Amino acid sequence: MHQTVDAALGINLLHANQEGADHNRAHFDAWGVTCFNVMSSPGAGKTVLLERTLTALKDELNLAVIEGDMTTELDADRLRKQGIPVIAINTGRSCHLDAQMVAGGIHQLEQCTDSQSLDLVLVENVGNLVCPAEFEVGEHAKIALLSVTEGEDKPLKYPVMFQSADCLLVTKIDLIPYLEINLEQIHYNVRQLNPQATIIPVSARSGAGLAQWFDWVRQQVAQRQRPVVSSH
Amino acid sequence: MHQTVDAALGINLLHANQEGADHNRAHFDAWGVTCFNVMSSPGAGKTVLLERTLTALKDELNLAVIEGDMTTELDADRLRKQGIPVIAINTGRSCHLDAQMVAGGIHQLEQCTDSQSLDLVLVENVGNLVCPAEFEVGEHAKIALLSVTEGEDKPLKYPVMFQSADCLLVTKIDLIPYLEINLEQIHYNVRQLNPQATIIPVSARSGAGLAQWFDWVRQQVAQRQRPVVSSH
Numbered sequence: 421m422h423q424t425v426d427a428a429l430g431i432n433l434l435h436a437n438q439e440g441a442d443h444n445r446a447h448f449d450a451w452g453v454t455c456f457n458v459m460s461s462p463g464a465g466k467t468v469l470l471e472r473t474l475t476a477l478k479d480e481l482n483l484a485v486i487e488g489d490m491t492t493e494l495d496a497d498r499l500r501k502q503g504i505p506v507i508a509i510n511t512g513r514s515c516h517l518d519a520q521m522v523a524g525g526i527h528q529l530e531q532c533t534d535s536q537s538l539d540l541v542l543v544e545n546v547g548n549l550v551c552p553a554e555f556e557v558g559e560h561a562k563i564a565l566l567s568v569t570e571g572e573d574k575p576l577k578y579p580v581m582f583q584s585a586d587c588l589l590v591t592k593i594d595l596i597p598y599l600e601i602n603l604e605q606i607h608y609n610v611r612q613l614n615p616q617a618t619i620i621p622v623s624a625r626s627g628a629g630l631a632q633w634f635d636w637v638r639q640q641v642a643q644r645q646r647p648v649v650s651s652h
Numbered sequence: 653m654h655q656t657v658d659a660a661l662g663i664n665l666l667h668a669n670q671e672g673a674d675h676n677r678a679h680f681d682a683w684g685v686t687c688f689n690v691m692s693s694p695g696a697g698k699t700v701l702l703e704r705t706l707t708a709l710k711d712e713l714n715l716a717v718i719e720g721d722m723t724t725e726l727d728a729d730r731l732r733k734q735g736i737p738v739i740a741i742n743t744g745r746s747c748h749l750d751a752q753m754v755a756g757g758i759h760q761l762e763q764c765t766d767s768q769s770l771d772l773v774l775v776e777n778v779g780n781l782v783c784p785a786e787f788e789v790g791e792h793a794k795i796a797l798l799s800v801t802e803g804e805d806k807p808l809k810y811p812v813m814f815q816s817a818d819c820l821l822v823t824k825i826d827l828i829p830y831l832e833i834n835l836e837q838i839h840y841n842v843r844q845l846n847p848q849a850t851i852i853p854v855s856a857r858s859g860a861g862l863a864q865w866f867d868w869v870r871q872q873v874a875q876r877q878r879p880v881v882s883s884h
Contacts, residue, residue: 461693462781462810463802490782492808513812515747515782547810548782549694550722550747569801569824570695576724578694578779580745592801598830 437555440519444558447526448541454644455541456637457517457557459581460565461574462547465591467495468624469565469633470542474502476634481539481641486525488517488546495544505533515548522557539641549574553581561586561640568592568601575609582610587618587636594623669787672751676790679758680773686876687773688869689749689789691813692797693806694779697823699727700856701797701865702774706734708866713771713873718757720749720778727776737765747780754789771873781806785813793818793872800824800833807841814842819850819868826855 448455458466474483484505487496496508507525511517522543529535543559545552553562564585566574569592575582582588590606607619618636622629680687690698706715716737719728728740739757743749754775761767775791777784785794796817798806801824807814814820822838839851850868854861 461695461779461802462806463693463799489809491811492805494805494809513786515780546782547693547806548747548780550778550780551783554745567695567801569799569827570693573724573726574694574779577721577726579723595801595827595830598827 434554437519440523441556441558444519444523444526445560448558448560449644451535451538452645453535453538453541454561454641455543455557455559456561456563456640457543457545457552457559458563458565459545459549459552459585460547460591461549461567461570464547464565464567464570465624466544466547466565467498469589469591469622470499470544471502472624472627472630473542473634473637474499474504476630477540477637478502478504481638482537484529484533484538484541486517486522486529486541486543488521488544490514490546505529507532511546515546516551516555517543517545517557518555519557526558539645540637549578549581553584560644563587563589565589565591566606568596568599568603568606572602572605572609575606575613579613582617583613585614585617587620587633588614589629589633590619590621592623592625593621593628594626666786669751672755673788673790676751676755676758677792680790680792681876683767683770684877685767685770685773686793686873687775687789687791688793688795688872689775689777689784689791690795690797691777691781691784691817692779692823693781693799693802696779696797696799696802697856698776698779698797699730701821701823701854702731702776703734704856704859704862705774705866705869706731706736708862709772709869710734710736713870714769716761716765716770716773718749718754718761718773718775720753720776722746722778737761739764743778747778748783748787749775749777749789750787751789758790771877772869781810781813785816792876795819795821797821797823798838800828800831800835800838804834804837804841807838807845811845814849815845817846817849819852819865820846821861821865822851822853824855824857825853825860826858 486507493508499506507528725740731738739760
């Protein structure tokens, strides 16, 4: 939160956002759809992770993306090549997606696809390790990415993101040989803040760890799918 | 800016911040001190750049640091090993330093050092490629860092930072052989937004480009130093 906004106003903003997020989640629940909020610093590899995930899972799950960027549709255009619905939201000067923006995305999704048939909506947030963690958008799980190039200390310095993550993907592990980085120290620092999160080291380039991530995605989706109504 | 703050309030916040920034700059000008606002994504290498800069220049310039982090004094403690004044500001939940926070840092600096004798105050902002670009803190120059690991598209996707930078340091160039990255494309993308900025590719690890950066710092400081008052 911007500290220049006074505390009461800040609380009201977050409260109003939370109501909007709960409303979005109710939409997703009514559809039997799982929603992930994918967050990280700029350049940690969110879009390439989504590319790999769509490629791997689009034949077994019905997927859609809500793609947040301050400006441009560069990432949305990359993902549209996968042939799935991708709704682009330009946040303008805003440093994060909020529930209201994602509500707009949900209504666009309803226009362009059979929302009832979707299994998973992936929301790619603006690249920012701070504010997206505070503004829920209606997700069922928060996915945080931390690139090994960012350093071991980031969980300690940006704790809100790492405290709230359900799954942390430690990305670009193919670069470890060229860095002075200790993967164990990243794990240790995250565990100080968040004992529950699933932590998966991955490389979109080499493919390492991606199978474990896809399995985690499948489990999350299976948990929330509507039970098949018996025909007799 | 958070779009959930209405437009008028947003403008008022930025206006009040600008007044505070101008006040801070008047302090620096009265001291004959240059101030840099050093900004980037988390993990782009701001702190190691400052370490190298302090090591190289502390014998010829009087330096101080105002170190912004959401939480912890990890970076401040790293820089204190250089034996110069380092004021730590924890921003709490705020995603950027603002002029009021830096005013507090300036007053602390006045307590712990002879502020009149300083040449350069380096403000290290919170790691965030969005909001710090909008909240001036009283700096004379904005220094933006972009790591080659973040990708060529970041200037296009986070334009405010790259439009406003006086000097852009493209960092971690020692990693280029291990990445699919084109340095010329980064230059091209920045130039679309900002024809004037000085662009210096650097590696804190190999030392490449640092001599050019130190010269740029020296020139900036020399421009603003008070003329020596003649003794006769």
